[in-house]
Amino acid sequence: MARRAIPKSEETRGRILAAALKVFRERGFDAATMREIAAEAGVAVGAAYYYFDAKDALVMAFYEQAQEEMAPALEEILAASKTLEQRMRGIIGQKLAYFAPNRALVSALTAHIDPAHPLSPFSRATAPIRDRDLGFFERAVVESKLRLPAAILPYLPRLLWLYQMGLVLFWVYDRSPKQERTEMLFDKTLKMMLIAIRLAELPPLRPLFKPAGELLKAIYGGATC
């Protein structure tokens, strides 16, 4: 065997992960059992535990795989568009499209908001994934030469990231046909945000943005989220 070949163990691991995602998709996370997943992958339960310490580890692997697989598309979006609006549309559109087949899984994950839970998007364990993801929003902001009060601008990428999390949350439970409500929410709130940014430096709005800057400074002192 050439050492370039994918080792057999990698193949098995991949098969188990794929099987898990399939079962999660069909049943949701909670109802899916390790027995089922192992059966779907054609291995014994022990084999699944050999590759993944626990059921939760399958979810973490999903996060990592998602990030890995989405990265090229996100890069392309940044390269192909200039304005913040285009970029936000591109990034968030890409995420929703990627997650669409896995809605049942993603919805189960909303159970973990607690930053103390490893699978939470705000946890230490997910920090590398989060930071890398934040990088896309940073680049989207920095390269689009926005005017914004100095007390706010540095926090904009994190706010946009949070905004995206909220949108995904809404989308996960959006039962309207083709998730058109999410579409609407996204379209209108994005427009509002861009208008607000444009108006931000008008004198009458100063009393609004002053407390905002103070708040951001206090909340993100050097926080994890």
Add this chain to the structure above:
Amino acid sequence: MARRAIPKSEETRGRILAAALKVFRERGFDAATMREIAAEAGVAVGAAYYYFDAKDALVMAFYEQAQEEMAPALEEILAASKTLEQRMRGIIGQKLAYFAPNRALVSALTAHIDPAHPLSPFSRATAPIRDRDLGFFERAVVESKLRLPAAILPYLPRLLWLYQMGLVLFWVYDRSPKQERTEMLFDKTLKMMLIAIRLAELPPLRPLFKPAGELLKAIYGGATC
């Protein structure tokens, strides 16, 4: 036995609920077992299931008890204050104070965001509780003679209710001493909201509030949330 006396069954039920809340407080919802709860109440597991169909039913009973017990204080707040600011401070302060001893339980409940889950604050099952709670925000708004674009005003109570849910969510996971971050978040965002309301009718802000009105109309067409 006079028929005014509390029936023995009510007494047992109450004892089981109190025991459950105690165990939830100490261990959190997930870690608490029905065996423990029954033991704490001095009854058999079967008895607990006689009064509460499932572990989840204990949570629903907690919601109802909380609403019942908080109502008089909320009434008093509405009676004692006039401005929207005072009222919001009063209502939300009261909620956080009431929930404080039960943070571990409330935090477990944030797992249910899915409107399809009966315990979700957005579910059908919790609609009566939610509607009654919304009533307090409606009264807080209506009686404080605000000026706001007509496309927005009718939705303000629901927005405030949602805002309150978000604050509680933040508070539940706020590990700062005395939850001072929540305090800060509440204070600043409330001020921003009031300033925004005051500015809302200025001509330069019209482009901001127009899409907001459209969005609200589309999202709350006659929705449950």
Add this chain to the structure above:
DNA sequence: GTCTATATGGAGATAGAC
């Protein structure tokens, strides 16, 4: 190192005696 077979212990829930 990879994997199968089987065991463990604990959870929520229930049937039916009292």
Add this chain to the structure above:
DNA sequence: GTCTATCTCCATATAGAC
């Protein structure tokens, strides 16, 4: 109404074959 005894099902652990 209340309790005891028991069921079912799961995530996970372990022993050891290849």
